[in-house]
Amino acid sequence: MKKYILTSTLAALLTLGGLSVPALAGPEDVVVEHAWSRASIGMNRPGAAYMTIRNTGDEPVTLIGLATPLAMMPEIHETKTNAEGVSSMSPAGEIAIAPGESVALEPGGLHAMLMRLQELMTEGDTFPLTLLFDDGGEVTVEVPILGIAARGPED
Amino acid sequence: MRRRAILGYGAAGVGAVALMLFVGWWQVDGPGGPEPVGQRPVALTEMDFRLTDHEGNAVGPETLIGRPTMAFFGFTYCPDVCPTTLSDISEWLDDLGDEAEEMNVVFITVDPERDTVETMAEYVGYFHPAIRGWTGPEEQIARVADSFRATYERVPTESGDYTMNHSASVFLFAASGRFVTMIDYHEPREFAVPKIRRALEEEMEGAT
Known part of the structure; x- marks a missing residue:
């Protein structure tokens, strides 16, 4: 079990990076950067969120799930495009991140799929998303909601 | 009588060959052929x-x-x-x-x-x-x-x-x-x- 402290270094790092994504609490070794999502059209469609999850520690970490008040079924999904150019999406399962490595959740690959939205995702708002790790650790990030046509965290 | 029979067999043979050719074409290049994967769209x-x-x-x-x-x-x-x-x-x-x-x-x-x-x-x-x-x-x-x-x-x-x-x-x-x-x-x-x-x-x- 890792220590649950809000490190000032982490907060400083995120602030220096010009990111509006303060980690609220979490294992000191996991750093979440560049989190963003797209506004939703209504509440029937699933939303998607993206971010980079970095393991700055000496031991591997395994992401096993997500939790958010925004959606009943948040899950890490992966989009794959085959040789014929056909894209499909499926649950990604557990994601192990080796020490010093990072995993990018980005368009066209891994993403936090937000199924059964409980509220509208409105541009300019944020929502808390908690990453659950296999050692019981949690990291919560505030994910900014950008426009529907956003392409990345800078949009 | 015999000649007519031979002619008949001959016609049947030609017919059989034609049928085989047709079946072959159908399966390879015709509508019965497999759809090539990754084909280009038509105009x-x-x-x-x-x-x-x-x-x-x-x-x-x-x-x-x-x-x-x-x-x-x-x-x-x-x-x-x-x-x-x-x-x-x-x-x-x-x-x-x-x-x-x-x-x-x-x-x-x-x-x-x-x-x-x-x-x-x-x-x-x-x-x-x-x-x-x-x-x-x-x-x-x-x-x-x-x-x-x-x-x-x-x-x-x-x-x-x-x-x-x-x-x-x-x-x-x-x-x-x-x-x-x-x-x-x-x-x-x-x-x-x-x-x-x-x-x-x-x-x-x-x-x-």
Whole structure:
């Protein structure tokens, strides 16, 4: 079990990076950067969120799930495009991140799929998303909601 | 009598050979042959389908002929690939500037059950104004996809809903309707705009 402290270094790092994504609490070794999502059209469609999850520690970490008040079924999904150019999406399962490595959740690959939205995702708002790790650790990030046509965290 | 019998056997033999040739052709090159994988789309001039655009206008392949066309498949309940493709295209169109105004840009749904004309109108409204949203009856969507050699498939999700697997490439056609090339989903962005320019240039050549 890792220590649950809000490190000032982490907060400083995120602030220096010009990111509006303060980690609220979490294992000191996991750093979440560049989190963003797209506004939703209504509440029937699933939303998607993206971010980079970095393991700055000496031991591997395994992401096993997500939790958010925004959606009943948040899950890490992966989009794959085959040789014929056909894209499909499926649950990604557990994601192990080796020490010093990072995993990018980005368009066209891994993403936090937000199924059964409980509220509208409105541009300019944020929502808390908690990453659950296999050692019981949690990291919560505030994910900014950008426009529907956003392409990345800078949009 | 005997001669007639021989003639009869001969005719039967010729018939048998012809039948064998026909069967062979049917299985290899004919309609019975296997569909080659990754085949190119046919020319727009050879397509035949009736759809409705997001403003309620009746549209078909002939709507696209005369201007270069960028077309792709998707659905509005798609959380990842489709908004990404639409945003990419919006950015390519911004890069092209005035040239983009000479193009047709069409987003064709593979999920007509949920993507009505109104839904398509709302959805395309969030992206570049050149992008048109086309929908229509299921069997017409199937015809379009077939002509493009595109595929789609309805897949149930754990949430009790469904999602669609579909061809995510962007197809480019010249003003004449001829298929030029496609932009694959994971292709680096910097290749896209030159490819679009190529389709636009073919139009210029055709005009002179």
